Amino acid sequence: MDPADSAVPAVPADAAVPADPAVENVHGVARRSRDLFEQYRDDIYVQTDRLFAGLMAFQWILGIVFALWVSPLAWYGAISRIHVHVWAALVVGGVISLLPALLGLLRPGRSSTRYVIAVAQMLMGALLIHLTGGRIETHFHVFGSLAFLAFYRDWRVLVPATVIVAVDHLLRGIFWPQSVYGVVVASQWRWLEHAAWVLFEDIVLVLACRRSIQEMQQTAERTAALEQEVRTRHQAEQELARHACDLLRANEAERLNAERSAALVDQLRITQQQAEAATRAKSLFLASMSHELRTPLNGIILYSELLQEEAADRGNQSSVADLQRIQSAGEHLLDLINGILDLSRIEAGKMPLTVEAFDVRAMIDGLLDTVGPLVQKNGNTLAVDCGAEIGTMRADLTKTRQVLLNLLSNAGKFTREGTIRLEVRQRRVQGEPRVEFSVTDTGVGMTPEQARKVFDAFTQADVSTTRKYGGTGLGLAIVSKFCELMGGTVTVESEPGRGSRFVVQLPLEMAEAPAEAPAAAAVA
8 A cells, every 4th residue: 555646635643633623524534535545546456466366377378378389380380399498488487477376366455466466477478478489469468468557557567567578678689589579680679669669558558547546536535525425414414313302302391391380370270269269258257247346346435435424423533544444445446447347348349439529628627637636646746738739639538538547647656756747749640640648757767678568467667666656557558458449559768767758649530440349350
């Protein structure tokens, strides 16, 4: 195997592997084409060596035929007998044929085998020329032998063959011209004529060998490129198959997750429905029990007031104080029950709206008569700023009044010797006219975490707030529910130690709404 004959550049063993896949593919194709070219050439070497092994045996047999029938007649005219030269030719022919034939069978493809076969083939041609008495027809064996040697597609094997032919014709033309030219005397330059014809054929055969080598290289390159394309497509198909499998697995996992999610959603829906049903049952129960709960408390409060008057008439002041505590406890419990019942009625959808037109300023004045003593109880000052442009609004008077009462009472409870300010303004929110009530105090204030929970039922700032200021945590929850019920909003801004500001916005013209609307919305 001769790498020098390959036109494909060799890749150094210590060359760095390129990071670019395209460059790596090019190098891979080059390496594969070089390997294919060497494989094609080795196959040709092996096949041609075996061809010459058979040809050597055939030529030896042909030489024997020439020795038995042609040579005696050529040398002695009509007398045909075995000559000593015939025995020598048979032995020499066997020696010439045996070694290359064995090499062709046992060591095919080796460069040494090719050169031995080239030399032996030319020697066998010289023997055949000798056995035929130098006939000109036998000289064509030389040209045929060169053509057979060109099967190797290795022009270098033609060099020793040509040298053997030229030297044979030169030496035998000088010392034994009859054995090569068939005449007793021949020109001393005749060997050049034969050598020139051989050289001419060599030129043609060398060009043919080089052309064949180029075609082999092109075939190897096309085959390597085709194999690379097949590998690339196969890899692409495998990648697509893997991607398809991944997609199928992902789809299956997504389907299972969707089924689990659907089952979980169904379970959550059932749980939610059960919770809502329980809440509605609780709210309906409390709403229906409002009369049964309020009647005894109202009786306790009424009798405590009567007993206070009777004790005062008798001058029994110690009993008056005790009866006042009973009345206060009863009123506190009644407020708590009223708050719980109001929340329950809202949740159950049993809180009706009574929409009517009323003067906002008159409603504020009436409210101050009730809430004024509560606010001033802790030494606070109440300031009211109600614009004259407000005029009349159409809403639920009782619930609007209850919202403001709860906010002012809450501000008075958490403020000591401070200022509580009520401001009433008309605003437009997203093009809709609204009445804005804001209650600002200078009390204890709240943290952001406390402000986020202030409208939850039964929630106050913390446990210490309940112990210090009292209350049930229902007032602001009712404010939030009433505002939502009337289509309004309530927000709070607060800072610890600097007070709070509650802002309520209600529609200036509230639409009539069915009493069951909130419950229906909750169920949906």
